[in-house]
């Protein structure tokens with residue numbers, strides 16, 4: 171069975187209550203339950219952290235496991251600032267598809283900087299939570 175890992179960054183534990191006009195009203199746990207059912211032929215895991223180093227440790231652990239076939243990463247605000255996470259993406263070989271729930275290119279200027287995208291297979295942006303489903307599809311194709 172293939173293993174796809176979702177890694178979510180800071181404040182994504184607050185989905186459902188956080189700025190619902192931008193991110194919607196569904197919690198990630200709730201969405202993830204449906205996603206798992208839809209992709210029942212996969213080992214689908216979810217990790218979330220508000221801490222930069224923990225995200226780096228998780229990405230390295232997934233790479234070192236030798237068992238992860240793809241990573242769906244929403245680095246949240248770290249997308250725009252973290253050279254450290256960008257370096258991790260450069261160091262690992264596991265394919266990574268980036269997701270942003272909102273269309274960051276239609277928002278504030280600082281959200282248009284993406285330090286991750288150069289090392290990713292691709293980016294899905296502005297499609298709401300279904301972006302995670304689309305990213306899995308992209309990794310499986």
Ligand code: DQA
Nearest residue numbers: 246247269270271272274281
């Ligand atoms: C986000 C967009 C980021 O700019 C923001 O900091 C987030 C969420 C998104 O999924 O739309 O926390 O990554």
